[in-house]
Amino acid sequence: MIKKILVVDDDAGIRDAIETVLTEYDYEVQTLARAEEVFKTIKAYQPDLILLDIMLGGLDGTVICSALKAMPETSHIPVILISAHYQFASSSYDKADGFIPKPFDISYLLEKIETQLAA
Template identity: 50%
Template sequence: MKKRILVVDDDAGIVEALSDMLDIYGFEVCTVQRGDKVFENIVNYNPDLILMDIMLSGMDGRTICRALRAIDSTSKIPVILISGGNYETVSTMKQSFAADFIQKPFEMHDLIERIKYQLSIAEQADIKTAS
C-alpha cells in the first residue's frame, strides 16, 4: 500500500512540484493550500506523514504542528516542516515538535530520504505499540 503524504503549502507552484515528484517516488499525495484546512484534511485523508510550510497564509506551520502533537489521534503523525525563511533548525523543531525541518530550496533526493526515514521511524513505533 502506498504511503499517504499531506502536502501543506500556500504556494501553488511548490504544491504542484512536490505533488508531482512525490507521485513519481510512489507516494499517494493530498495537497492543501490553506492552513485552516489542515485538520479537516487529516481527518478525511489519514496521512502517514505531513510535509508543511512554516509560513502559510494567515497561519504558522509551527503552531499547527504543536496543535497536532496535542491531539491523541494526530500526535504520532510525523511532520516535516519546510521553509524558505531563515530559521534555526534545532530551535524550529523544538518549538514546533516537528520530526524534521528542511530549508528551501532543497534537493528532492534529500527530501525523499528524510521522508523515508521519518516513515520508517513511525512504522517501527507502530510495530512496538502493537506488540
C-alpha cells in the same frame, strides 16, 4: 502498501513540484493551500506523513504542528516543516519531526520522508 502524504503549502509551485516528485516515487499525495483545512483534511485523509510550510499566509505552521502533536489522534503522524526562512530550523525541531529548507534538493526531501516513514 502505498504511503499517504499531505502537503500543506500556500505556494502553488512548491505544492505542484512536491506532488509531482512524490507521485513519481509511488506516494499518494494530497495537497492543501490553506491551513484552515488541515485538521478536517487529516481526519478524512489519514496521512502517514505531513509536509507543512511554516509561513502559511499569516498562519504559523509551527503552531499547527504543536496542535497536531498535542492531539492523541494525530500525535503519531510525522510532521516535517518546510520553509525558506532558515532561522526557523533550530526552533522547529522541538515541535516537528524534521525540517527541510527551501529551495530543497529532491534527494534530501525523499531521504527525510523515507527516514520518518521507516521510524
